[in-house]
Amino acid sequence: MSEIDRDRELDARLARAPRQAEPARDLWPEVALAMGSSGPARPTGARWRVPRTPLRIAAALAVFASGVLVGQRWGEPAPPPAPAPEGSLAAAAEVQRAGTEYVTALARLGETSGEGERDQGVEAGLSALQGAAYELVRLRPDDPQTGRILYTVSEARVDGDGTPPTVRF
Amino acid sequence: MQDPRVEFESMYRENHRRVYAIALRFARDRDRAEEIVQDAFVRAWRALPSFNGDSRLSTWLHSVTVNAALDRVRATSRREARLDRRVDLDRYADEVGRAMPGADIDLERAIASLPNGAREIVILHYIEGYSCAEIAELLGIVDGTVKSQLHRARTLLKEALA
Numbered sequence: 001m002s003e004i005d006r007d008r009e010l011d012a013r014l015a016r017a018p019r020q021a022e023p024a025r026d027l028w029p030e031v032a033l034a035m036g037s038s039g040p041a042r043p044t045g046a047r048w049r050v051p052r053t054p055l056r057i058a059a060a061l062a063v064f065a066s067g068v069l070v071g072q073r074w075g076e077p078a079p080p081p082a083p084a085p086e087g088s089l090a091a092a093a094e095v096q097r098a099g100t101e102y103v104t105a106l107a108r109l110g111e112t113s114g115e116g117e118r119d120q121g122v123e124a125g126l127s128a129l130q131g132a133a134y135e136l137v138r139l140r141p142d143d144p145q146t147g148r149i150l151y152t153v154s155e156a157r158v159d160g161d162g163t164p165p166t167v168r169f
Numbered sequence: 170m171q172d173p174r175v176e177f178e179s180m181y182r183e184n185h186r187r188v189y190a191i192a193l194r195f196a197r198d199r200d201r202a203e204e205i206v207q208d209a210f211v212r213a214w215r216a217l218p219s220f221n222g223d224s225r226l227s228t229w230l231h232s233v234t235v236n237a238a239l240d241r242v243r244a245t246s247r248r249e250a251r252l253d254r255r256v257d258l259d260r261y262a263d264e265v266g267r268a269m270p271g272a273d274i275d276l277e278r279a280i281a282s283l284p285n286g287a288r289e290i291v292i293l294h295y296i297e298g299y300s301c302a303e304i305a306e307l308l309g310i311v312d313g314t315v316k317s318q319l320h321r322a323r324t325l326l327k328e329a330l331a
Contacts, residue, residue, distance in 0.1 A: 006327050010330065013330070014295040014296065017295075019190055020187050022186055022189070022269075023185065023203065024268070030203075035214045
């Protein structure tokens with residue numbers, strides 16, 4: 001076969017390559033969730049594309065799992081430890097409270113001026129989140145969502161280039 | 170007036186196979202391709218107000234997808250280089266066979282085996298129909314580099330398929 005023939009054959013094969021592929025599952029529910037509840041005009045400046053509720057849960061668990069209170073490092077002293085809650089509702093409320101504190105501390109971190117300090121803080125935050133993710137996996141080892149959260153947080157730590165991770169919940 | 174999310178879902182249903190095909194070829198991995206699809210549609214949703222109607226919506230979405238795929242490939246390439254992770258071409262070929270019935274698996278494997286830069290250019294030029302000038306602009310390289318990469322890629326593809 002001449003070189004011209006080989007070129008023609010390659011071009012023909014490339015031209016026949018399918019332009020469509022069927023995903024193995026319906027991805028729309030995850031896309032819709034990642035889009036959030038707001039309309040398309042939503043501001044685009046958000047640093048993290050992680051849905052807030054899972055973030056808060058992960059963040060709150062980070063407080064319990066790793067014992068890292070970002071608020072101690074950046075600003076207010078940590079509140080005295082709350083008495084252990086009883087019942088699942090009380091526990092959920094406690095998780096929510098800790099999560100809110102954590103998110104507030106992270107927001108404060110965003111206001112700090114020193115880049116080195118911010119990077120250090122982001123690393124500390126990611127470390128705490130990773131601890132929370134491990135805790136989630138321990139609590140619900142068969143739940144694929146917890147695995148994804150752990151993977152994403154671990155990926156973000158390995159990445160370290162400021163690329164926001166995409167999370168599938 | 171229809172709910173924009175409902176309209177957007179229609180757009181997703183019409184275009185997701187095309188988007189997944191691009192994502193799969195760039196990522197060479199099903200999980201990552203799915204992440205690219207999600208990323209592309211979320212980007213499109215957020216950027217919808219900036220769509221000015223100069224081009225077809227599907228064309229605009231295509232360019233959003235390509236950018237999302239390129240961003241993801243660059244990020245994962247850096248990470249894979251650090252972790253010495255390799256793409257599993259057998260798994261990729263299986264996914265191509267499943268997702269694209271009738272696909273030329275040998276050709277797809279040969280494309281997937283190309284070096285990173287050359288692979289992206291081959292996909293963009295021969296499969297997605299971008300011109301060399303468009304690719305140069307998209308990748309931030311000169312036109313001549315695109316042409317030389319294409320030439321090199323063709324040689325490698327012909328050798329692989331011989």
